[in-house]
Amino acid sequence: MSNQVQPPASLEKVGSPSTQHDLEAQNLGLLDTDGGASLRRQISVQLSAEQFERLYLQPGGAKAKGDLAKRFANPTPLGVASFLLCLTPFSCYLMGWVGTTTGAAPALVGAMLFVGGLGLTLAGLLEWVLGNTFTSVVFITFGGFWWSFGYLLDVTNDVATTLGAASTDYNGGIAMYLIWWAVLVLIYLIASLRTNVVFVALFTFLEITFWLLVTVYLRLAKGNPNVEMLLKAAGAFGFLTTIMGWWLEFALLMECTGVPVKLPVGDLSGFLSGRRHHAD
Known part of the structure; x- marks a missing residue:
């Protein structure tokens, strides 16, 4: 740093x-x-x-x-919390906790739209005002992700009914969408190598989660319904992602409120440093 x-x-x-x-x-x-x-x-x-x-x-x-x-206040905890309050229960659904399945996902539509989508977008805009480019881009794009999945899962929009939930178009289309999200997350992972260890771990687990979900939807698109273990694996890596996020959220909130509890995040600001950054 x-x-x-x-x-x-x-x-x-x-x-x-x-x-x-x-x-x-x-x-x-x-x-x-x-x-x-x-x-x-x-x-x-x-x-x-x-x-x-x-x-x-x-x-x-x-x-x-x-x-x-x-x-101005630091908007980062808002963005992290908005992301976690959608991904954490969704990961639990994928792992089948308390008897849930992916069929429980529509129960999260409200959270995806108004917590994940709205919260992350607002936090991203505030990060942009502060001049924090990386977090601004991450928050706004993931806000869009939760907006889009909330719309997709909202039964009133009849997306699955129109295309057929078991059809190649529906499952193959989602798989293609998630592939490019995996590419974007990989870029975020590389960029995070100059932030901290917690952020790197978060994007690493999230990258694996996306590729597992891509595999799930590709199998479904090819008519192979045997995806239960892949869904559980995706849920497990998604949950590991949220553990990193909860760690970061706790560290941020303790820091901004002055509570004398400091969690290490592992500063990587000097890693891969080809040149010094100077304030304008």
């Missing part, structure tokens, strides 16, 4: 309260015009490089451009 958020060297030797007061008054802009504590001071002084990387998850630890990140 770059050292853009390292505290000023002069802070290392601050001792007495009077010295600290003088330093704040001279260099840190302790008070805003309305008399409140400066958010700029909180961002530039209190956050370590690792904490900043956790919050913004930019490849290479690149800092968001401008000062919007200093004035």
Whole structure:
């Protein structure tokens, strides 16, 4: 990670309260015009490089451009939570927990549309405002994924009825759609090699999940209904994906609320570093 958020060297030797007061008054802009504590001071002084990387998850630890990140809340926990609240129960359905099957998927249509779709899209737009390109693209595209699957599974749209749930067109069409999602997730996986270990593990498990689902739908398209074990395997890898997501969500929320519980995420911002990133 770059050292853009390292505290000023002069802070290392601050001792007495009077010295600290003088330093704040001279260099840190302790008070805003309305008399409140400066958010700029909180961002530039209190956050370590690792904490900043956790919050913004930019490849290479690149800092968001401008000062919007200093004035607005961090939308990353919203995006992660929206993703998890759809994928976690869906993975449980695939594994057959409490007797469920893929037939329970329509029960998630509301969550797919208004939690996954809406929540991820909103979080992605806010990440875009903050200048966090990678997380913005990931959140908005996965928001679209949950919108599309919610629409597909909504019985009022009669997609399966129109094409025939056992037809080659229906299952082959979904398989082709998921193939290109697997390609996109692979690109995200490569990009995540410069974020942290948790993100890398998340995209690795998700990539495997997509290819297993592709295999399921290809088999169904060819008239082979023997896909139960593949569905369970897809559910298991999907659940591993969510474990990584819940770990990240917990770390983010503990960090932003100041709870003194720090989970390691494994900083990879210096990995595959061909050049340094500098703030504009």
